[in-house]
Every structure is written in structure tokens, then in C-alpha cells.
Amino acid sequence: MSLTVEELVKFIDHTRLKPETKRAKILELCEEALAYEFATVCINPVHVEYATDLLKNSSVDVCVVVGFPLGATLSEVKAFEVKQAVQKGATEVDMVINIGALKDKNYDLVQSDIEAVVSAADDAIVKVILETGFLIDEEKQKACLICKDAGAHFVKTSTGFGPMGATPYDVQLMRETVGPDMGVKAAGGIRSFKDALRMIDAGANRLGTSSGVAIVEGFRWAGYSDTFLEPDKPCWTCPSRQASLGKQPKEVYLWYKQRCVTCPHRDQNVFND
Amino acid sequence: MTDEVSQSYSDTKLLRISLTNQTVKQQELTPELFTYYLGGRGLGVKLVYDQVIPAVSPLAPENLLVFAIGPLTASAAPTGGRVAVITKSPLTGTIFDSNCGGHFGPQLRRAGFAALVLQGRAKSPTYLWINDRDVEFRSAKDVWGQEVSPSTDYLLDETNAKAQVACIGPGGENRVHLASIMNDKHRAAGRGGVGAVMGAKHLKAIVIHGTKQISINDPEKLDVVVNRTRRLIKKDSITNNSLPVYGTAVLVNLINEYGMLPTHNFQEGTFNDAEGVSGEKLLERFFTKRYHCFGCPIGCGRISQVQGTEIGGPEYETIWALGPQCGINDLEWITTANHRCNELGLDTISVGSTIGCAMELVQKGYLQSTHEFGNTAELLNLIDDIAHARGLGKELGQGSKDLATRYNAPQLAMQVKGLEMPAYDPRGVQGHALAYATSNRGGCHLRAYLIGPEILGSPVLVDRDRVEGKAGLVILFQNLSAAMDSLVLCRFTTFAFGVEDYADLLSAATSLTISGKEFLKIGERIWTLERLFNIREGFSAKDDCLPPRFSTPLPEGGSRNRVSHLEEMLPDYYRLRGWDETGQPTKSCLKQLNL
Numbered sequence: 124m125s126l127t128v129e130e131l132v133k134f135i136d137h138t139r140l141k142p143e144t145k146r147a148k149i150l151e152l153c154e155e156a157l158a159y160e161f162a163t164v165c166i167n168p169v170h171v172e173y174a175t176d177l178l179k180n181s182s183v184d185v186c187v188v189v190g191f192p193l194g195a196t197l198s199e200v201k202a203f204e205v206k207q208a209v210q211k212g213a214t215e216v217d218m219v220i221n222i223g224a225l226k227d228k229n230y231d232l233v234q235s236d237i238e239a240v241v242s243a244a245d246d247a248i249v250k251v252i253l254e255t256g257f258l259i260d261e262e263k264q265k266a267c268l269i270c271k272d273a274g275a276h277f278v279k280t281s282t283g284f285g286p287m288g289a290t291p292y293d294v295q296l297m298r299e300t301v302g303p304d305m306g307v308k309a310a311g312g313i314r315s316f317k318d319a320l321r322m323i324d325a326g327a328n329r330l331g332t333s334s335g336v337a338i339v340e341g342f343r344w345a346g347y348s349d350t351f352l353e354p355d356k357p358c359w360t361c362p363s364r365q366a367s368l369g370k371q372p373k374e375v376y377l378w379y380k381q382r383c384v385t386c387p388h389r390d391q392n393v394f395n396d
Numbered sequence: 397m398t399d400e401v402s403q404s405y406s407d408t409k410l411l412r413i414s415l416t417n418q419t420v421k422q423q424e425l426t427p428e429l430f431t432y433y434l435g436g437r438g439l440g441v442k443l444v445y446d447q448v449i450p451a452v453s454p455l456a457p458e459n460l461l462v463f464a465i466g467p468l469t470a471s472a473a474p475t476g477g478r479v480a481v482i483t484k485s486p487l488t489g490t491i492f493d494s495n496c497g498g499h500f501g502p503q504l505r506r507a508g509f510a511a512l513v514l515q516g517r518a519k520s521p522t523y524l525w526i527n528d529r530d531v532e533f534r535s536a537k538d539v540w541g542q543e544v545s546p547s548t549d550y551l552l553d554e555t556n557a558k559a560q561v562a563c564i565g566p567g568g569e570n571r572v573h574l575a576s577i578m579n580d581k582h583r584a585a586g587r588g589g590v591g592a593v594m595g596a597k598h599l600k601a602i603v604i605h606g607t608k609q610i611s612i613n614d615p616e617k618l619d620v621v622v623n624r625t626r627r628l629i630k631k632d633s634i635t636n637n638s639l640p641v642y643g644t645a646v647l648v649n650l651i652n653e654y655g656m657l658p659t660h661n662f663q664e665g666t667f668n669d670a671e672g673v674s675g676e677k678l679l680e681r682f683f684t685k686r687y688h689c690f691g692c693p694i695g696c697g698r699i700s701q702v703q704g705t706e707i708g709g710p711e712y713e714t715i716w717a718l719g720p721q722c723g724i725n726d727l728e729w730i731t732t733a734n735h736r737c738n739e740l741g742l743d744t745i746s747v748g749s750t751i752g753c754a755m756e757l758v759q760k761g762y763l764q765s766t767h768e769f770g771n772t773a774e775l776l777n778l779i780d781d782i783a784h785a786r787g788l789g790k791e792l793g794q795g796s797k798d799l800a801t802r803y804n805a806p807q808l809a810m811q812v813k814g815l816e817m818p819a820y821d822p823r824g825v826q827g828h829a830l831a832y833a834t835s836n837r838g839g840c841h842l843r844a845y846l847i848g849p850e851i852l853g854s855p856v857l858v859d860r861d862r863v864e865g866k867a868g869l870v871i872l873f874q875n876l877s878a879a880m881d882s883l884v885l886c887r888f889t890t891f892a893f894g895v896e897d898y899a900d901l902l903s904a905a906t907s908l909t910i911s912g913k914e915f916l917k918i919g920e921r922i923w924t925l926e927r928l929f930n931i932r933e934g935f936s937a938k939d940d941c942l943p944p945r946f947s948t949p950l951p952e953g954g955s956r957n958r959v960s961h962l963e964e965m966l967p968d969y970y971r972l973r974g975w976d977e978t979g980q981p982t983k984s985c986l987k988q989l990n991l
Contacts, residue, residue, distance in 0.1 A: 314853075315853060315855070315856040315857065316855075316856060317856045317857070336628075336631050337631060337632065340628060340855075340892075340894055341855040341856055341894075343894040343895070343896060344855040344856070344894055344895070347872055347895060347912075347916075348865070348868050348869050348872050349865065349868070350858055350864075350865030350866065350868055350869045351849070351855070351856050351858065351869075353858060353859065353862065353864070353865055355857075355859060356859060394954070396654065396860065396954065
């Protein structure tokens with residue numbers, strides 16, 4: 124993949140979502156976004172006015188998260204949250220899907236929940252977080268199709284607070300499901316330029332990460348050795364390696380581990396490094 | 397790269413000091429020296445290569461001892477406070493640079509000197525008092541035989557409390573091959589026996605007080621680059637979190653998890669009591685405050701307190717060498733032993749590793765002694781004996797290679813080219829293994845710190861078991877380290893900086909406009925010149941090797957079943973370096989590097 128630094132930065136939503144975030148960190152985040160010309164800063168709604176003010180007249184947009192991180196609030200509340208955020212300057216919105224309804228196969232509720240947010244968002248871009256770590260492939264695919272039908276602009280892998288981060292496997296599955304015209308955002312656990320390039324290679328056109336600076340700075344090293352971009356051991360990037368019985372429902376965990384049984388790379392799964 | 401030379405850095409001088417004749421002579425830092433070798437390690441290597449006669453005994457008066465700073469020393473560049481000490485090592489017989497933090501380097505620069513070039517031997521114990529550009533040879537008879545702290549205190553009393561002292565302890569005075577040079581009482585130019593070279597010159601200390609303002613070629617540009625690089629240090633989790641909070645000892649638990657914490661003289665890679673000697677435990681039990689070298693925003697240094705005594709350290713390598721390497725799990729004892737090594741002016745890595753070697757000699761029946769793995773009894777006395785070259789200590793003081801050979805078990809010395817290997821079992825990290833084997837100064841983790849990419853994921857995680865591509869990666873980091881050591885900046889900046897950041901700092905501080913690739917080329921030139929020195933001294937490809945132990949698998953832990961695959965990587969390494977299959981740089985390689 125040939126990618127310039129200037130192109131890479133435009134993939135990045137420079138993210139700060141920790142609950143203890145102080146204004147000084149939002150200032151730092153925005154200053155970095157301006158310096159590196161990232162696509163957006165991705166923040167909690169309480170900081171939207173401050174960030175909008177800091178980024179006015181720049182190419183950096185403000186993205187807020189909604190119904191975050193559980194996705195379990197009422198649709199009306201999500202819609203209200205979006206409306207307020209957009210009024211205060213947000214131009215992109217990352218909402219969390221109603222995960223429980225999806226697991227219940229209550230697809231109408233899932234879709235109406237997204238439609239409520241899309242409607243309230245006006246012209247703002249809406250990304251829908253699936254929280255893939257709670258889902259098996261069939262559910263991820265179904266969720267992608269619902270998001271597309273509901274008029275969302277992106278599907279997004281994870282909140283970063285759930286049981287799994289983004290994996291190239293999930294990104295590729297989502298890209299294949301939504302087709303080329305809808306956005307796919309990879310988020311959660313993207314810490315290095317190699318992580319970032321893997322996601323882009325798998326089909327992501329946006330990356331959510333709190334390591335934007337490290338990714339861009341690290342990317343400069345790629346020009347000095349091809350070894351930095353050598354393929355990893357297959358298990359390193361496989362969602363089945365990330366599966367955790369402590370964090371996931373048992374049936375989801377077992378679904379991931381069952382994949383190992385038929386995996387052609389099973390013999391290489393010796394060490395966990 | 398322009399040939400224009402910075403007026404700021406080139407107005408520092410080389411100070412040639414004859415200890416035999418007690419004369420000094422100032423010389424210009426020529427444009428060639430600066431543009432091709434920068435300063436610090438590069439400058440010292442060039443001086444030693446050119447001016448030390450081949451096959452000289454390292455402890456002979458004819459050997460040179462160079463203290464060199466670089467173009468970023470005493471500037472606002474982060475970590476610009478280090479000094480390089482370059483000589484031919486009595487421990488390895490190779491060219492050797494040992495790098496020291498603290499505050500000595502900036503005083504040297506402010507006194508107006510790029511390097512002190514020491515030659516000859518004083519008739520009696522002497523110390524140098526350099527007060528800006530005034531140089532005095534003074535008798536050291538009142539401190540000869542004294543340990544590092546009382547020596548430092550005495551010398552500051554005799555000169556200026558604001559001066560800086562680089563001195564040797566009894567280890568250096570007795571020409572022990574494991575002797576270090578100490579600054580700020582607990583910062584060491586530790587490795588390779590550089591302290592013995594100083595002791596052989598009857599030079600107890602250099603006390604220096606520099607007051608001049610240094611000039612910077614483009615202060616505004618430097619401000620911009622410094623702000624950027626300081627921000628990068630703040631953004632990196634290693635330089636902003638791990639190192640400031642735990643010091644380098646943060647590595648104990650991590651490396652143990654990977655099964656690479658050498659235990660019982662590298663017989664195992666996991667230490668059952670690692671938690672008890674970890675950085676976390678150090679923080680809970682003995683830590684009192686952080687220590688910052690000059691200009692360092694990281695502050696990885698520790699000040700500990702044990703039974704009322706304030707102690708600098710211990711570092712990760714020290715904890716390992718005096719701990720797991722010897723089967724010792726008593727962190728209080730390790731911290732105390734670290735302090736004793738500092739006071740005696742001994743390299744903790746080589747001391748600990750050589751004691752570990754002795755313990756395995758005892759375990760295997762080659763040596764009769766009470767010093768068994770895990771037993772701290774009489775061990776502090778043994779360390780004292782090493783420094784004073786007494787009894788068994790005298791044998792250990794020559795290093796593990798000499799010791800194991802003396803007892804007919806050379807395979808039990810965990811060394812490369814005579815230098816004891818540090819705290820990472822090479823079986824678990826193929827690139828790092830190659831870095832050990834090809835290091836110009838012997839078994840060293842700092843010539844190319846492949847632990848960064850292979851374990852810490854800095855700048856990105858690469859497969860530690862792969863051999864493909866590792867030769868190129870080792871060369872990249874060897875060249876970078878050689879150039880960085882010539883600025884002189886701390887190795888830890890590589891966690892946060894990219895290659896261009898070093899070039900940008902250099903370009904701003906001097907008028908040497910330079911790209912990242914050109915910066916690496918300087919490093920390559922320095923590396924190759926070091927290789928040429930070693931070849932001249934009789935080293936060859938057969939010395940680019942690891943002890944045979946690393947061809948047998950580790951028995952357990954996170955690196956179990958692994959062996960080193962050095963032989964698969966070496967041919968690639970030589971080829972990519974432009975060397976022939978015997979490890980000799982080719983003519984075209986030398987021409988390309990202007991050597």
C-alpha cells in the first residue's frame with residue numbers, strides 16, 4: 124500500500140473519550156488535530172462547544188459520541204443528544220447501536236433507533252457503532268445492512284470500551300457487507316501505524332484512535348525499513364485471540380473459539396506473544 | 397548536506413592533555429571532524445582510531461581516553477546532558493564508548509571544549525581541575541583510595557561546589573577491568589572498564605566548571621523543534637508513563653513474562669521471584685524521588701533509600717545482574733549492592749554477570765567456593781574484593797570470559813567479545829541476538845535496542861521470532877544509535893522520536909542542514925570505523941558470535957523451546973552492510989563512506 128502522511132492523517136478521528144477528560148486535554152487534542160490536520164476530533168458531547176470554538180475556521184471537524192458507550196438509552200434520548208450536539212457545532216456523530224435489540228433480533232427497533240438519530244442529525248454524518256465484540260458474524264452482517272437501510276453514513280466496529288477492539292477481519296466483513304459506497308470506521312485498539320495500515324487495507328476509510336500522533340509519527344519509520352510492515356503471525360490480528368469469557372457472553376465467546384478449530388493457521392498458535 | 401560548519405559548535409576546542417608531561421594544548425575542531433563524526437562517540441572513535449597505535453595495551457600510557465560532548469550538549473534539546481567516554485577497552489580489547497548521564501557533559505561544553513583527549517600517565521595520583529579554559533593538574537593523594545562519594549565531596553570542597561566531578565573509585569585505581577567512571581556519584585560511564593584506563597593513567601578525577609553561554613545557530617528554529625520533541629516525549633507511553641513512574645526497572649516483570657529474564661547465569665529465562673525485585677516493588681519499598689539528568693523531561697533515574705542511606709538506582713540491568721542472574725530475590729540487598737558498586741566505581745552489569753558466572757562454576761564443580769546461587773552471604777565482601785583486586789575478587793575483576801577460561805569452562809561466560817551480556821535472553825528475540833553478536837563493543841543492548849520493536853512495540857511491534865528482515869532492522873538501529881551517541885542524546889528518546897527529529901535538532905542547533913537519511917549515514921560511517929578498529933586489533937567474523945548456551949532451547953516460560961538463529965541472519969547482515977563474507981568492509985563500502 125502506498126500512502127503518504129498527508130493521506131494517512133485524513134483517515135484519523137483523533138479521539139479522547141475517557142470519562143475523566145479535563146478541558147486541558149481537549150485543548151491538547153484540538154491543538155494536535157490542527158497541527159496534524161486530522162479528519163476530526165472525536166469527543167464526548169460535554170466538550171462539543173469548547174472544541175467547536177477551538178477548531179473554527181479549520182479543516183478539522185468535531186465528532187461526538189451518542190448513547191455512548193452502551194447504546195442502551197431510549198431512541199428519543201439519543202435523538203435529543205444528537206440534536207443538541209449538532210446545534211452546538213458537531214458535524215459528525217458516532218452513535219452506539221441498540222445491542223440488546225439486535226441480539227433479540229428486534230430489527231425494527233434497531234432500525235428505528237438509528238433512523239431517529241439520522242433524522243435528528245440533519246446534515247451531520249452518522250456513524251453507527253456495532254460493538255462487534257458482542258456479536259457473531261451473522262449479527263454483524265445484519266447490523267450493517269440495517270444501518271445502510273436506515274440512512275447512516277458509516278458503520279463502526281467498536282466503542283473502545285467493549286470486549287474487543289477493531290480487527291482487520293471485522294473491517295473486511297463489514298466492508299464486504301455494506302459495499303464501496305458506505306463508510307467503514309475501525310476503532311478500538313488501533314495504536315500503531317501498522318494497526319492503522321492493516322485496517323485501511325481491510326477496507327476502513329476512517330480510523331478512531333487516541334494514538335493519532337503516535338501513528339503518524341511512527342509511520343515515518345516505515346520509510347526506513349520494510350520489516351516494520353512485514354505480516355504478523357495470523358493469530359495476532361484475529362478476533363478469536365481477543366475473545367474473552369470474562370467480557371463476552373458465553374455463546375459469543377465459544378463462537379469465536381470454535382473458529383480456531385477449522386483455522387488453517389491453527390498450528391502456528393503456539394505462543395501468545 | 398551542506399559543508400558549512402556551525403560557528404557555535406566549532407568554537408569549542410579539542411583539549412589535548414598529556415598526563416605524563418602535565419601539558420595541555422588546544423586544537424580546533426576541524427570541519428571534517430564535525431561534518432563526518434559530529435561529536436561524542438563519533439568524534440572519540442575517530443580520534444582513537446587515528447591516534448592509538450595498533451595493538452596498544454589498553455592500560456598503557458599510549459592508550460587514549462577521550463571525554464566528548466556533542467553539538468546538542470547543554471542545548472535545550474531534550475536529554476542533551478550526556479557525555480561519551482571513548483577508549484580501547486581492557487575488558488574487550490575493542491574500541492569502546494561508554495555513555496554517561498548526569499550533569500558533567502554540559503559543564504564540559506560550557507567550559508568551551510568538545511572533547512578532552514587524555515594521554516600518557518601521571519607520575520602520581522592526579523586530578524584535573526578545569527575552570528572554564530584554565531586547566532590545573534592537582535595532586536589526588538588525599539583522595540586516592542577513597543570511594544566515589546567522599547572523593548566527589550572532597551573534590552568539590554577543594555574546587556567549586558557548582559562544579560561537576562567525573563571520578564573513579566578503588567575499582568579504577570586498581571585497574572579492575574570492570575571499573576567505571578562515575579559522575580554525580582551514581583551516574584556511570586559503566587561498561588568496558590573505562591575506569592581502569594583512567595586509573596592506569598593515575599587520573600583520579602576530572603573536575604570541571606564551565607560558565608560560558610553556548611551559542612545556537614538558529615535559536616528560534618531550535619525552540620520549535622525542541623517544543624515538538626518534548627511534546628513527543630509527553631505523548632509516548634514509555635517516556636511519559638512507564639519510565640518516570642517505575643524507572644527502567646519497569647522491565648523486570650515484562651521481560652520475565654516473555655521468559656527472557658536471564659536467571660542463574662542464563663540457564664533459565666524466568667525468575668520465580670521477579671515480582672519481588674520488580675519496578676513496582678521498588679516503587680513501593682525504597683523509592684524516594686526521581687532523578688533527572690541534565691535537560692531530561694523523562695526522569696527515569698531513581699533515588700532510593702535503604703536503612704537511612706540514600707542510594708542512586710537501581711536500574712533494571714542492575715537489578716537483574718545482582719538479582720535473578722545470581723538467583724537473588726532480596727531487593728534490599730540488591731539496592732545495597734548497587735550502592736556498593738557505585739561507591740567502588742564498578743559496572744553493575746559486568747560485576748553481577750561475572751558473579752553469576754562464578755556461581756555456575758561452583759554449581760558445576762569447576763570452582764570451590766561458598767558463593768552459590770541465591771546466597772548473599774559474603775557477597776558484599778566479594779564485591780569489595782573485586783574493586784580491590786583481592787583473592788577470588790581479583791579473578792572476577794578480569795571479567796567472566798577470563799574467569800570461565802581460567803577454570804576450564806569458557807562456555808559458562810555469558811559474554812560477547814569479552815563484554816558481559818545484559819538482561820535479555822537472546823533466544824527470545826532474534827533481532828536483539830544479532831545486535832549482541834555484531835556489537836562493536838561486545839555484548840551490549842544499547843548499540844541496537846531491538847527490544848523496542850521486538851517486545852515493546854516501539855515504533856511498531858515486529859515478530860520477535862522471525863529472522864527475515866532483522867539484519868536490516870539491526871543495521872538501522874546501530875546506525876541511528878551511533879549518530880545519536882554523537883549528538884549526544886539519550887537512547888530513550890528513540891521511543892518517542894523518529895529519525896528526522898534528530899536531524900532536525902542537529903540542523904537547528906548547528907548550521908549543518910541534514911536529512912534523516914544523511915544523519916544515518918554518519919552513524920554508518922562511525923559504525924564502520926569502529927569495525928575497522930576492531931579488525932586492526934585482530935577481531936573478525938568469528939567474534940560475531942554468541943555463547944553456545946543460546947543454541948540450546950530455554951526450558952520453560954514465555955520463550956520456551958526457542959534458540960538463537962544467529963547463523964541465518966549474519967550473512968544478510970554482512971551483505972547489507974557492504975561487507976564481505978568474512979565481515980570485512982569492502983573497498984566500495986569504505987569509499988562510499990569517505991573512509
